[in-house]
Amino acid sequence: MAMKYSRQRQMIFSFLMTRKDHPTADVVYQNIRQNYPNISLGTVYRNLTLLAERGEILRLQVGDGVDHFDGDTSRHCHFVCSDCGSVTDIQLDGLEELFSKAQQEFDGRIDRQSTCFYGVCGKCLDKSAEEQI
Amino acid sequence: MAMKYSRQRQMIFSFLMTRKDHPTADVVYQNIRQNYPNISLGTVYRNLTLLAERGEILRLQVGDGVDHFDGDTSRHCHFVCSDCGSVTDIQLDGLEELFSKAQQEFDGRIDRQSTCFYGVCGKCLDKSAEEQI
DNA sequence: TTCCTTGCAAATCGTTTGCATAATG
DNA sequence: CATTATGCAAACGATTTGCAAGGAA
Numbered sequence: 286m287a288m289k290y291s292r293q294r295q296m297i298f299s300f301l302m303t304r305k306d307h308p309t310a311d312v313v314y315q316n317i318r319q320n321y322p323n324i325s326l327g328t329v330y331r332n333l334t335l336l337a338e339r340g341e342i343l344r345l346q347v348g349d350g351v352d353h354f355d356g357d358t359s360r361h362c363h364f365v366c367s368d369c370g371s372v373t374d375i376q377l378d379g380l381e382e383l384f385s386k387a388q389q390e391f392d393g394r395i396d397r398q399s400t401c402f403y404g405v406c407g408k409c410l411d412k413s414a415e416e417q418i
Numbered sequence: 419m420a421m422k423y424s425r426q427r428q429m430i431f432s433f434l435m436t437r438k439d440h441p442t443a444d445v446v447y448q449n450i451r452q453n454y455p456n457i458s459l460g461t462v463y464r465n466l467t468l469l470a471e472r473g474e475i476l477r478l479q480v481g482d483g484v485d486h487f488d489g490d491t492s493r494h495c496h497f498v499c500s501d502c503g504s505v506t507d508i509q510l511d512g513l514e515e516l517f518s519k520a521q522q523e524f525d526g527r528i529d530r531q532s533t534c535f536y537g538v539c540g541k542c543l544d545k546s547a548e549e550q551i
Numbered sequence: 552t553t554c555c556t557t558g559c560a561a562a563t564c565g566t567t568t569g570c571a572t573a574a575t576g
Numbered sequence: 577c578a579t580t581a582t583g584c585a586a587a588c589g590a591t592t593t594g595c596a597a598g599g600a601a
Contacts, residue, residue: 291556291599310591325558330591332556346479348532350566351590364524375524379516383533386510391497392540399481400516400533407525424574424581443566458583463566465581483591484565 293317293324294332301342301356307363307372309351347372347401360384362400368409375402426450426457427465434475434489440496440505442484480505480534493517495533501542508535 290298296317301308308316314329333354337344343355347365353372355363362375377400384398405413423431429450434441441449447462466487470477476488480498486505488496495508510533517531538546 293557323558325560327559327592328557331593334592344481346481348477348479362520364520364526364528366526367529375520377516377519377523379512379519383510383512383516384535386512387495387497387508387535390510391508391535393497393499393538393543395497395535395537396500397536398533399536400531402517402520402524402528403530403532404528405526410526426582456583458585460567460584461582464568467567 293321293328294336296321296324297329297332298336298341298356301336301354304356305374307345307347307353307355309353311351313354345372345399345401348403360398362402364402364404364406366406366409367403368405368413371406373406426454426461427469429454429457430462430465431469431474431489434469434487437489438507440478440480440486440488442486444484446487478505478532478534481536493531495535497535497537497539499539499542500536501538501546504539506539 297313300313300316310326310330310333313333314324314326317324317329333342333344333352336342337354340358343358345353345355345363347353347363349365349370357374360380362377362380364373364375365371366373380398380400383400384395387398388395430446433446433449443459443463443466446466447457447459450457450462466475466477466485469475470487473491476491478486478488478496480486480496482498482503490507493513495510495513497506497508498504499506513531513533516533517528520531521528
């Protein structure tokens with residue numbers, strides 16, 4: 286698979302694989318650019334869109350108006366901090382169960398599931414606790 | 419609460435309450451306009467944003483690039499049909515459980531949860547079955 | 552050669568915003 | 577009266593796209 290990719294597509298894909306923070310297209314662009322200054326933002330978008338359509342990566346909309354991309358396509362949840370905006374993974378057991386429950390109750394075919402939690406992450410909670418002193 | 423709202427806000431809010439199809443801002447706008455032709459799209463957006471911030475409605479991003487709005491703020495899931503684009507509700511028991519599981523495992527405070535399923539709805543499945551004949 | 556991809560820049564389009572005016576309580 | 581909301585139009589910003597040129601098979 287990787288061999289028939291353009292150099293740019295390979296870099297974008299492997300960059301995503303090294304990250305667990307669900308970068309935006311622009312973050313991908315800025316990072317690739319450090320090694321490959323000629324790459325354009327349009328190319329980054331085109332490849333991210335393509336990879337997501339092929340199911341090799343995930344495209345996430347977490348509510349901040351910007352798309353995030355995730356190299357981990359296994360079933361898992363996300364958490365978005367309303368304070369710092371970070372997007373992190375949450376591993377939960379109940380997901381498979383929820384999925385099959387939904388399959389049973391719903392009249393139609395369910396292919397995919399997306400669960401996102403919102404709140405304030407541990408770091409930001411600590412930070413605001415310090416500021417109270 | 420309702421009494422101190424402007425006429426426009428009242429109409430937007432009560433329109434959302436009559437709908438279960440999670441309309442977009444533009445759909446809200448087009449509908450309100452039939453009774454109130456002078457309303458502007460900016461006002462619709464301003465009020466939807468305000469109502470969502472106050473927690474009186476939900477703002478949903480289901481992945482089609484457009485925000486959807488939901489008058490039902492109770493805990494429930496959504497389903498998005500990849501074929502017709504419709505957004506419907508799914509009532510599931512396991513949600514509360516999933517939420518508390520997440521609370522336990524996660525280092526931070528979780529305020530809110532959003533679960534969305536993707537696939538093909540019953541109507542579209544039937545339609546494509548007919549076309550196979 | 553043939554098809555796919557790129558870089559660039561312009562276009563798109565959903566959403567937000569500044570401002571002067573009007574409505575609300 | 578003071579405040580808040582409106583309509584309008586312009587601005588914004590993330591994403592997409594048209595096109596001519598470059599790369600891969």
